[in-house]
Amino acid sequence: MTVSTEDLLWPACADPADLTSIESVPMADRGLPETTYALLTRAAALWPDRTAITVLPEAARWREPVRRTYAELLADVHRYANLLHRLGVRRGDAVALMSPNCAELVPATLAAQLAGIAAPLNGSLSPQHLTELLARSGARILITAGPELAPSTWDTARRLPVDTLLVLRPTDAEDTPELPDGARFLDDLAAGEDPTEFAGKPPTSTDLAGLFHTGGTTGAPKLAAHTHTNEVADAWMLAANPLLDADSVLFAALPLFHVNALVVTLLSPLFNGQQVLWAGPLGYRDPGLIGTFWKIVEHYSVTAMSAVPTVYAVLTHLPVDADITGLRYAMVGASPLPEAVRDGFQAHTGVTLVEGYGLTEATCATARSFPDAPRPGAVGQRLPYQQVKAVRVHEDGTWQDLPAGEVGVLVISGPTVFPGYVTGRDDHGHTLDGLGTLTEGWLNTGDLARVDEDGFIHLAGRAKDLIIRGGHNIDPAMVEDAMLSHPAVTAASAVGKPDEHAGEVPVAYVTLRPGAAVTEDELCQWANDQVTERAAAPKAVWVLDALPVTDVGKPYKLALRADATRRALAEALNGASVDTVIEDGSITAMVTVAGEVDRHGAESVLSRYALRSTVRVRP
Template structure:
């Protein structure tokens, strides 16, 4: 059944307060939102905007280079062709279409055509082949759409090897790089086909399947990390994704006069839903800054010139990218077109917020988004000025609660009043449909059906949400909960600090002690002792004063730019273990060859290796000393003789 074309999403009025959010809710959701699927969004946008530019792909980071542009009509035609090709390859509503692509125009055909035919499964190209195979197997992927070159992640080699590792996979579709000469790919292996050549043979004006997509049908599987442990695939319904786009447009007011530069990776909900689907539902011109996006050094170096060239009206990036942009001088670039600057994924450091406003005249508006809520949970709209850590208002038609933590750091059933910090809980039309594994789903919700986010925060008198961190990142010192944000805000205020993070370092007596790690801004210098004294003087609570500040060359980040604290916790643990090893080794007056080696044992453990031949008769004593001292630490460490 073909549903009638409807109007694209557009703002009703500027949202400036919770009263405006409640005013939106005066219209029942069933009347306010009649679009049932992401496919309908693109039909509506193509009807409304036709030849207007939907996607602008930058071949390089040079503002003078001519881009490749697709109109809204071309985008819909490509989505039809892709969905019809996948249908011909046997993809049905329950089959996954895995996507292994960098930033490119075809990503949007794979995402939205994949969701129109089956279930789109975007994958992080930087994951190991083993992780990719596990994720595709868990999602029962039937087709893989992959980039036909190595890029910086060995994409095509991975794709070819994955053919034999995923039992349900029947076809690999090769996407040719934009600069590849026709015919240069040569003969493709059996089971591999040219994506563009095959889709060119398909109808571009309708879905051949005749599928009537329901709001509860699953549109996509998103993995919630994939860097450690077993894969967790979150199931997004069409209705949830549509609501996210609808709510973003209502809250931010984006429309056909806007241009955005979307540097978020498209395997992540932030890049796909708030940044892409919301924009494309409202007629925005969305710029894709080269295949490597904001990891492209030329793009970063020329970012402000790109804003000037394309008259970008919004800037959106995670805090670590904003920190890097703060080091890129304007050099006369005219960025007055930017009307809205926003961030998410991690709490914005106050000093970075102040630096951005001081350097560029841009106030950074924060939002909260998560995979389990189809990419967006709260928004600070344009014109609403909040302090760092304020992530704005709940979405219309959604609910939010703050509850106390129980003894294990989980959500209790005791609701807290405004101003008191606890765990953030949500109910909303864009809640995900659970994980592929029902056991993971059970852990995500409270007994009475609220999503337990794991985020710590509080509501102010204007019903804006303020975040302070993650419950799992709390540093617990002798039973005392320490919020790492207090340390990070203090250290981040030092003018030499670029990025910083505080974590718990294992301790034999206190369980954990607070320590901090920092990177320095280019051209700046500061000693660790100076940074420690600076931070300690600004942290009021005695137990929260850090025991050390360590300067590192590069801050570990995830593939979407969040600071990766597990790596810092492992580094802190290793420093403690190495100090104990040094003490035990020196105490036995052994030669350098007998110094034990400290090696990683996975991500959450260490291994101390003693060379028995080098240590000689003292090897046993050294092992016993180390086993005794290391055994007191709340960190898994094995001591072995070799």
């Protein structure tokens, strides 16, 4: 019996038990498209008249979308890629993109991967970080938001060291002003280019497709390289999901400089010819979107969505004022999902939250959950052809594999593991280095986890985020889950506060619902009543207007640890002036005292803490 290419492309993947049979066929025999361009051309050939993307100009105009069919999307990609080729972009050249989501950014991103290498940038990064990322990537062309689309991004773009600015208009813009400084609108410049084919040499599977910055909490963010194989393989692993068929509509509101937006809501839908509904430029940060979200879900028959836990926490408190029975699949990732958020959202909406796990260095997704086969406490089963295990990392850097069920550092191998970070360029293109994260093809995630015999991953916190109290390891999630079970708390983050006796003790930072009348002492007592492990009960709870996040939108616990350090030392030093500085991932306490006597006393107190510090006498 002959097995068709399409049959090989779509194995049964509805149950955790299917993993073994899927991997009995080598991935190379599955017939995946070699590149993101080949993936797009396949979709346009199979479904030329089907709607590929529907883009909202902004939340207030959610009934006035711009649509592109698959044939039209491919034509736009050809025009943009041919323009880039004419401007000198070749296979090893990076094209930077810095813009909030809009109708032109989707084809521009795919065009950059066709003509060269896409290097998306977060416009909220500091100009110094952006300049360094541009230098690492070597990008001389920047596709950027214009003054009407994102004024602050445009102001930043004009000061960056690039040769050419190609400017994006707002979605469905009618009148746009003339651009200064010789910049030109991308769509205008590309209008005369051939929409039927690419004039250059298409990429191959091993060529670099994208350069994505990651981190950004200390120093410049690192630039992680993705090959076309990385991106296509990960997108296919997610597309092999029987919960979503060709008629499914996916909602996308995460920014395209984030790998989740690229892989989950741009590339993966291309496999099945699905429609993606893109929110306006502010995405989930648009108050108008949240206020009309359920009506949008009903109007566009949204089937699936992808967001981070904080979005679902907000939606849990949003009255469901529309028919959302068509919403079958709500994906969540990027940071751990608190139990209180999961239970609250599901009870409020009737929609199951499907948790996943991934990181930029493994392209995007490494594990996904099964709504009909829940595994409590797990973030999901490893995706096909990705191998995962827990290891013990010894002081000399060597690894020891741990048996199933034992907690260790999670490591990953397989076709989605990146080739390294960009560290420079030479005559052969970008130079890459794992910078300590890669060992014989295995990626050290820095996460603590146990992997059960079925390949489900149970996270136990970030290795560097563990709170170590007197030698006892405390998972911050234990404290955070307790805080989030309080009806007034909307977000929570637990960190260690320096302690001269225990090394550190747990404390928590929270945000509250508007108008909530609860004190910090009451919240602390609540947590102490809820936390089952006595050592994990927080010593203090502090309320903030917002919890800090990194430049790529992930929780930034280092800033909270710095604040907890400042509070602890100010108390121990009886009101001395204490500040903290974050450098190279470490916290340094800066103490200012009135005189030499106070200096010696402060140094004596600081010696009781395992932290870096400096003491100076006030002038």
